[in-house]
Amino acid sequence: MSQGLVEHAVANGEQPENEQREVRARAVVLASGGFEANREMRTRYLGPGWDMAKVRGTRYNTGDGISMALDMGAQSYGQWSGCHSVAWERYASDFGDVESPHAGYRHSYPFSIMVNSEGERFLDEGADFRNYTYAKYGRIVLQQPGSFAWQVFDAQVKHLLRDEYKLRGATKVQADTLEGLVEKMQDVHPMNFLRTVREYNAAIARDVPFDPNIKDGRTTRGLAIDKTNWANAIEVPPFEAYSVGCGITFTFGGLKIDTNTCVLDMEDAPLPGLYAAGELVGGLYYFNYPGSTGLMAGSVFGRIAGREAAAFAKSK
Numbered sequence: 001m002s003q004g005l006v007e008h009a010v011a012n013g014e015q016p017e018n019e020q021r022e023v024r025a026r027a028v029v030l031a032s033g034g035f036e037a038n039r040e041m042r043t044r045y046l047g048p049g050w051d052m053a054k055v056r057g058t059r060y061n062t063g064d065g066i067s068m069a070l071d072m073g074a075q076s077y078g079q080w081s082g083c084h085s086v087a088w089e090r091y092a093s094d095f096g097d098v099e100s101p102h103a104g105y106r107h108s109y110p111f112s113i114m115v116n117s118e119g120e121r122f123l124d125e126g127a128d129f130r131n132y133t134y135a136k137y138g139r140i141v142l143q144q145p146g147s148f149a150w151q152v153f154d155a156q157v158k159h160l161l162r163d164e165y166k167l168r169g170a171t172k173v174q175a176d177t178l179e180g181l182v183e184k185m186q187d188v189h190p191m192n193f194l195r196t197v198r199e200y201n202a203a204i205a206r207d208v209p210f211d212p213n214i215k216d217g218r219t220t221r222g223l224a225i226d227k228t229n230w231a232n233a234i235e236v237p238p239f240e241a242y243s244v245g246c247g248i249t250f251t252f253g254g255l256k257i258d259t260n261t262c263v264l265d266m267e268d269a270p271l272p273g274l275y276a277a278g279e280l281v282g283g284l285y286y287f288n289y290p291g292s293t294g295l296m297a298g299s300v301f302g303r304i305a306g307r308e309a310a311a312f313a314k315s316k
Contacts, residue, residue, distance in 0.1 A: 026313035029305045030263070031278040031298075034251035035063030036083065037095065045080045045253060049142055054088050056104065056247045059095040066280050069255050073265045074274070078282025080253030084289045085138030087114075088247025090148050090171050103167040106244045107134055110230050111160050111212065112151040113200055114244075116144040119182075119192030121200065126229035128215065131291030135249070142246035150185050150243050152197075155236040160212055171243040181239045199223065201233040250294065254282035261305040273316075275309045277301040 035041040037059050042050040055061075070076060089104035096102060110126050110133075123140050127133055141149045153161065164170070173184035178197055182190045203220035210218050210232055220226045255263050255276050262270035278298045285293075 025273075026316045027273040027275065027309035029261075029309050030065040030069060030255070030274070030276045030280060031302065031305070032065030032280060033058075033061030034083075034254060034279040035066060036061050036248045036251050038062040042083075042248070042251075046083055046251070047081065049147060050248070052147055053085065053138075053142060053246045053248045054092045054104070055095045056086070056088065056102075056249050057096045058098065061250070061279070063251075063280075065276075066254055069263055069271075069274065069276070069280075072271065072274075074263045074271060075256040075266050075268070076253065076282065077256035078253045078284065079286045080251075080282075082252035082285065082287055083139070084135045084249040084252070084285070084294070085142070086134050086247050086249065087137055087141055087149070087151070087244040089169060090243040090245040092169075092245070092247065103164045103169055104247055105162065105164045106151060106170075106242055108153075108157075108161045108165060109134075109137070109151050111157040111232065112153050113197070113227070113234060114141075114149050114151050115188065115193055115196060116149050117146050117187045117189065119189040119194075119196055121196055121223075121225055121227075122149070124225055124228050126215075126219075126227045126231060128229075132288070134291070135289035136287065138246040138248065141244060146187060148187075148243060148245050150188060150241045152181070152234055152239065152241045154232070154234045154239050156232055157212075158240070165242065172240060174238050174240050176237040176239070178234070178239060181241055185241050186243065197234050200227075200231075201235060204231045204233055206233075250279040252282065252285045254280040256283060257281055257301075259304075260308045261301050262308065273309075273312055275305040277305040 037055050039051040041063050087106045092102050092104045107130050113121055114125055116122050175181040182193045203223050205219050208218040215229045218231050219228050220231050257263055257276050261275045261277055263274040263276050265271055284297055
């Protein structure tokens with residue numbers, strides 16, 4: 001790609017030859033994802049500790065498309081310190097495997113309490129439905145001592161757990177007493193955990209009925225961090241706990257585009273022949289993410305980018 005007009009792209013071949021190929025084109029659509037698989041860029045832009053996050057997807061989304069566009073004068077845009085990150089299996093592999101997807105989701109946390117290594121709750125598990133909180137809670141897990149947490153359930157809600165909790169690969173412990181449970185929970189302060197559960201159980205507004213299908217307002221009262229909805233006591237055995245870490249899905253920072261998906265330069269002028277779609281588009285998300293909207297954004301902007309790139313190429 002040259003400054004001012006996109007005229008070709010260069011691709012590296014597979015190992016061991018790793019030869020380069022130049023592909024001549026009148027237009028180029030960048031759709032190569034964010035920088036979530038690049039440890040150095042994650043640490044530089046997201047902050048300390050992000051080099052330790054698990055990558056839910058491919059190891060190849062390393063920000064190359066973004067870097068190439070910036071080098072030719074594209075404007076960076078969006079929240080470069082933000083990302084989509086979830087509570088993910090603590091001992092998952094470093095990267096996802098497209099051949100055998102890992103069932104690392106742990107998204108039934110609204111019906112749990114989540115504790116860190118100090119045996120303390122650290123977020124409002126019932127702040128909202130899963131689709132409105134799951135993409136920001138991975139960051140909070142990463143910020144905990146040791147960058148892990150445990151989700152704790154009792155028998156009252158076991159039937160509500162999502163299917164991934166039943167699959168092989170989950171780091172799970174079970175016991176008939178809370179004392180027995182915390183003995184099996186790796187690296188958790190036992191006395192603090194038992195106190196946390198006791199205080200949580202005592203703070204629940206038990207006069208409010210539990211309803212998993214709505215924000216039921218069954219809250220705790222008087223805790224440092226109250227649980228806003230679905231506050232069920234942890235009191236009916238058997239008890240189960242699942243260990244989670246942080247899984248990063250994609251990054252929020254990227255390139256600025258216009259409504260025709262043209263990549264813009266520092267003066268908000270289109271770079272002729274260069275278009276972008278997908279996760280490397282910046283400015284779509286800040287601090288949080290509503291579930292499945294990335295799929296819609298990729299479909300909409302991808303279609304527009306293809307249409308506009310084809311029209312530009314035909315005009316040359």
